[in-house]
Amino acid sequence: MSKPTRVGLIGAGYIATWHADALKATPGVTLAAVCDVSETAAKGLAEGYGAKPFTSVDDLIASGLCDAVHILTPPQLHKEIAIKCLQGGLHVLVEKPVAESADETRAIQQAAEKAGKCFHAGHNFLGLPSYQRMKAQMAGGAYGRISGCEISWALPLSPLRSGPFSLWLLRQPKNLILELGPHLMGFAHDLFGPVQVIHAEASKPIALPGDDMRPQGFRILARAGGVDITFVISLVETMDDRSVTLRGSSARARLDFAQDVLIVERENASDLVVNPLRRQLDLSRQHLWEGAKNAGVQLASLNTKNPYGRSFRGMNAAVYGAIGGGSVAMSFSGDSAVAVMQALDDAINLLPADVLKVAAPSVQSRKPKPTAMVIGGTGFIGRALTRRLVADGRDVRVLSRGRSGPFPDLPDNVETVSASLHDLDGLTQAMEGIEVVFNLAKALETSWADCLINDVGVATRIGMACEKAGVKRLVYTGTIASYDMSDPGKQITEQTGFAEDMTDRNLYARSKAECEKQLMKLHRERGLPLVIARPGIVVGAGGPLQHWGIGRWHGAGAVRIWGHGRNILPFVLNDDIADGLVRMIDAPVEGQSFNLVGDPMLSARDYFDAIHAELGARIRVSPGNLHAFYASDAVKYGLKKYALRRPGVIRPSLADWKSRAHFSPFVNEKPKRLLGWKPEGDRTTFIKKAITQANLFGF
Structure with a gap:
């Protein structure tokens, strides 16, 4: 019996999980290694598949653990890594685009031919x-x-x-x-x-x-x-x-x-009478068969064989079947990749x-002297906040994973720096000269253990860095999702508080609540100069059409709203959120929290009616039965926990599902009174800013 082909993944981002799952299901193949410059990412993915983590491509090659690699890094790195791996004696499959040009692709193919190894392109849909x-x-x-x-x-x-x-x-x-x-x-x-x-x-x-x-x-x-x-x-x-x-x-x-x-x-x-009927009956039969067949496949596989996943399985079967036979899978071959890139x-x-044409960034005339830092400054709220701070006369330091940010027109006022959120000393150094830090970061994890590391741990570490750096004010953004909003007869104010036991809530709501708890502990015990903001459902220019705070979307044309959709939702304009956050810098409100929710304005159904009236687009809106959502989730929970045996699976309560409908009304009196905050109160103007001028459809 031949030995299995040992495969390594280089790059542990989103697409890597699809490759890993497909490799796990491919006969004659085993996932042996995962390499990523982030040790946390490499270990996190490798542990789930019994693979060995690496942080260096050179170390992976030298280990001798792999016969082939899938290169899943950003495209600008593909050529260099692919050639290095081929020269190191490994077959390579390179995610699309395999390179940034046909010439770079030819260079990879030439290296494969010289090394006597296979080069395949990750054109998975084939x-x-x-x-x-x-x-x-x-x-x-x-x-x-x-x-x-x-x-x-x-x-x-x-x-x-x-x-x-x-x-x-x-x-x-x-x-x-x-x-x-x-x-x-x-x-x-x-x-x-x-x-x-x-x-x-x-x-x-x-x-x-x-x-x-x-x-x-x-x-x-x-x-x-x-x-x-x-x-x-x-x-x-x-x-x-x-x-x-x-x-x-x-x-x-x-x-x-x-x-x-x-x-x-x-x-x-x-004949002419029966012909159109037969044609439509034949199409109906095919549609029914295709739909039933795919539903059966997904049901039998517990949704592990969805179309996207099946495309990777089919690609891997072709590629490693060919490699096992000493040949190349022609549909995915290097020659095919060159032809595709040339076209x-x-x-x-x-x-x-x-x-x-790419717009040249504005020429810098002076170096920024930031006194404000925005962590998460490249996001929806962060971009509006950064621009508001600049408009108020402050220079801003944006903490980002990269060295560039969405502010090429503000080179004199905004600088982007890179620092690991897991490095206390690096964060402290990045806060040098900073008076106020806005922490808008969030981590959408799939297990509580990861939430504790990448959300709660990060928020606490940022708070500790603020202490060490002598920051005068830390503004942390939590979420109203942490409240129990299931009771229409219960008004929510800042005095409402979260449940003592949050284990029956969704991970995002629970994690953000725990972040607040740990930061408030630092405030009480060590004097952390903390203020907490909880934005409502944020809308406005730059925001998404498919906002999951309103409902579960099925493409741009259909949405199942949370609940019946007739209750008023806690909408708020993004510009009003930026205004509220800025007002927290100097206000004497240390140790307090504020729910930044606009005045009662629109229900979910009102919102979609306004989109139709203002933009001429009728979105198909269906009410979402929250009891049905809860029951369906219970079935999925059982399958994941007992059939697929996935660790750390959670089951949110019925109250958690009802909270997604935002049944409980909010009272926004406190930020108005203590911060002088004035969210948009005119319905016509609100709709104009939230919908008409928001470019929701992109054109």
Whole structure:
């Protein structure tokens, strides 16, 4: 029996879990190592799969633990790491985009050929079972002669409108094509061969901070193998349409590769009366079969074989089946990767120069002298707060994981520094010269143990750093979600308090409450100059359409609101939150907390009616039965805990589910009285700022 192929993951971010789960399910493969510059990230992922963590690619190669690696780092690092691993004797699979250009991709392929190792591209959707059926049916002539093809990626990309703006894909306009284009171009090349691009255009531009424009739509016309191909990328708030449509002489086939569904529409020989009925009955039968089949697969696998997960499994099966046989999986081969990247380069080169232009940052005339620090300054609230502080005459130091932030137009007033939130000395040093610190950071973890490390531990450490650095005021942002808001007859004020036992609450609500508890302990015992702010449901320019504080979204066109949706929600404008936070700097309110909730204004249904009235978009709104949510969650809890045996699974109470509907009304008298806070009180003006001028749909 042959030995299993030992695989390492380089990069432990979001996509790494999908790769790890797929590798775990691939015969003849074992996950042996995880490498990431963050030791915490590497260990956290490795421990869950019985792998060994590394923080250095050189150390991983030298360990001899791996036969192959998946490179999952940001794209600008792919070429260097891939070549190093190939030269170190490892096969490589590189996540898309495999590089930043066709030339870089060729360099990787050349290194693979020289080393005698395999280089595969992570074009995972080519591994979908439904796509494999489409490809086989086309090759067998089931669709007749193919004349045209349309390949679409229509899916909202919220970072374009609400950040974070430091992501690689937003650094240059062309990166949007490099990030999403490989999926589309990979289909075309695999179906028809080399792609000749003949036209490319961009549309629906949006301004990033600093008036740096980015297109949100692309249309590319091409030909391959005698087939006319249209590629469409749409990133505004739109109904999800990720599809491949083939128009043939005998049939039209449409693959929804986001749902793993293939539907084929054919002619029939019936007379004019029966013909349309037969056609629609055939389509209905296919839709019913595809839906029932996929539901059965997900139910039987306890949702571990969703379409996205199945695409990775299919890719891995092809890649490691080929490697085990001493060959290369042609659909994912290095030669295919080069061809795909060359076509994307050709498309980018056909775009007008003004589309590809990157706005130069404003020239710095002086070095900032910050007295305020914003941790989480690149987020929705943080960006508004930072700009408000600058408008008030303060220079600001923004703590970020990167060295750049969303303030290229404010080089004289804002500096971005990088410091680990787990390094007390580093945080203390970063606070040098700072008078006030705003901690807007949050960690959305999946276990209580991780919450204690990455949320409670971080908040406490920031408080201790403020003490050591002599900061005069720490403003911490908690959340109103920590309250029990299940009782419509109970008004909530700052005196309401949280439950003593929060173990039956969702992790976010429980973790933020514990952060407050530990910080208040530092205030009482050691004099930490603390003020706590709890924002309501924050809306306004730069905020998302799909706000999960209102309901559970199913794309941009449908939402199931929490509860019946007739109770008034605690909405508040982002600019009003920034104003309230700034007022906490000098007010004599140390050791106190404030619920920053706007005046009673809109219910969930009112909010969506206003979107329809102001923007002409009718969103399908359904009431959410909270008892049904609770019961469904109980079933999922049982499956995760007893069938999948996942550790640390929690089950929020019925009161927790009811709290998501914000049934309990808030009283905002205290921040008005003690801070002089004046949230927007005019309904017409509120709707104008929260909806009409908020660019919720991106265009």
